[in-house]
Amino acid sequence: MNEKPLLDALHALGPAYVPRTRHLAPDGHPRFTNRLILEPGPYLRQHAHNPVDWRPYGDAAFAEAVARGVPVFLSVGYSTCHWCHVMEHESFEDEEIAAYLNAHFVPVKLDREERPDVDAVYMEVLQAMNGGGGGWPMSVFLTPDGAPLFAGTYFPPRDGARGHRPGFLSLMRAIERQWRDPRFAAQGHALLAELSRRSAQPPGEALPGVEVLAESAATHRRSFDPDWGGFGHAPKFPRPAVLDHLLREARREPEITGALSLEVVNTTLEKMALGGIYDHVAGGFARYSTDHRWLVPHFEKMLYDNAQLARTYTEAWQMGGRAHFAGVAQDVLAWVDREMSAPGGGFYSATDADSEGEEGRFFLWTPEQIHAALPPDDARWVCETFDVTADGNFEDANILNLRDPLDAVESARWAALRVVLREVRARRVPPGLDDKVLTAWNGLTISAFARAGVGFDRPELVERAARAATFVSHTLADPAHPGHLLRSHCGGVSRHAGVLEDYAAMIGASLDLLEATGDARWLDAALAWQATQDALFADTTDGGYFRSAHDAPPLPLREKPEYDGAEPSGNALAAENLLRLAEITGESAWRAAGERTIRALDRLCRKAPTTIPRMLCALDFALAPVKQIVLVGTPAQVAPFRRALRTRFLPDAVVLAAAPGEPLTTLTLFEGRAAPGVGGVAHVCVEGRCALPANTPEELLARL
8 A cells, every 4th residue: 555656656647637535635645545556447446545455356465365364355346336336435435444454354356347257256156155146346255265254245334324234344353253263264165166066067968949938938928017118126127138039039939929029028128218227318228227117227328238239129120110119229329339439449338327426417407407408499398208397206306208209200309409418418527437348348239230230221330340340359369369359458458368258249249240241351250269269168078168268367166157147148149159150151060069058058948048048049049940141242232132131130040242252152151152143142041942042132032
């Protein structure tokens, strides 16, 4: 704490740097500076001036714990986590608590988004110790050799500060008194052994059948809220993977059950887009809604949510033709491009919920503020349309929301007025920006831009996707290991070895760009990253992939990701990629690998399919008679065919386009495809059987 190298690093940040602490000297400089000042990421640097003497996660921290003979306190969170901020303010900025923590523990901070492998291990520990549940901040006490002693989430600073919950100071004192009892550590080691045993599950002998898809969809329909959309009660999370799964069920089962699944998707997407969880002024969805009707969000916006939702709204528009959904999808991507773009082409990670110390302050409006920004008639219309009242709907102010979708005339009026309100709002103190560029989240976003660009016939969206993919392939390439990816880029520094989802998301993004452009370099990229993924992460015994690489520093558990929650699991993405590669390349080994990845999750497929909706999307593809749609001709010649396909929801198809002689035509799919004359030609094949070539878009649609 306050060593010269740390103060030198603080000085090097320059006068524009604003320390995040209430502990300031009379001259405005922070009284405390710890090792986190050396870290580039915003979450760790947020804690650089706590009186807690934080270390970043790593071997050095555990070596210090061994040398001092004290436990490790591991605090895990992320920069836009509201309750992480609360615990920091209440406990980590408290000098008495900090002094006790420094004296009796080695305090360690971890950004879960930079190290999802470490976060996942200790989340498993927390859930096992507490019988389920979990969340962030995650607070874990460990022996010097890494055995868990105790795990929880948020703790108030002292007993009685928030109801009957034990205080953090009392908890630390209790652990400090007891941790040397060998039975305490033995329980932790036994828990790790049990969790490791559970993770070694034999694969299924065969793929699950369509009954698994139907059972999962039926369970989701039973928990559906028919009035407000979503599932269950408050809080409500978007969880796009569930909606993606139900869209595929609606297409697979076009009768009554399919119609019911589509109703679940359409109602949920519409209510979300009308509610306060959607930022009507700037675009983009907040993380989740605290109430059942999507009105009051937890105001942070995450890149991974918006990437997945943009794709889901695009597919729902293709399925049902609702113009509202097309508008939402494109508006989300406009917000991402405008406000989340990093120099060079990548995408930032998140924006915070808090500004000026208050949650949501940046996003709220009063009638007076609306009237000050707009002419009287427009101001009255906005207040009436978006539920802005003198009483307010959130802490004496208003979260904009709609009762019904705007019609074409209203949408045009709002498009002009929201620009004015956005400019007014931009003069407020903005929420914090997490300016990390994360490989996996960028992969999801690239896929969303590429798919929307094709669906809405907007080449500029595809170009934006390609620019981001180029950024990742260059900036997040590991210079020490050619062909390997790094996880995070921030402050000009790329670091942390990529984990499974980084590779899987970028392989999927490359395949989406391949289908969108016909450029063979994206297939080359996908195949190269797939080879690296197989070498680093494959479980050659039980199938599927581990999250961390074979040569990564060892963790207490080697986890194989399964659950599709806010983000799709790396194994679900991997299975989709492998099955698509099989259809694109004609190589059956890819299909065998994809099926083996699904079978590795056989236990969940059969006993808890609702926990793996994105893997069920992969299973749906595996069980479907996949259509291989091959377009031969110049871009101008195949454009009519692309336009005909763009409004069709085709989750069981791959679409490849190339002109004769281009690199892509060396694929088996293009063998024997006649060069077009005046116009292009389209071929549709299913399981090795091909229909007659289609010379017009109408003929192509008839083949489908």
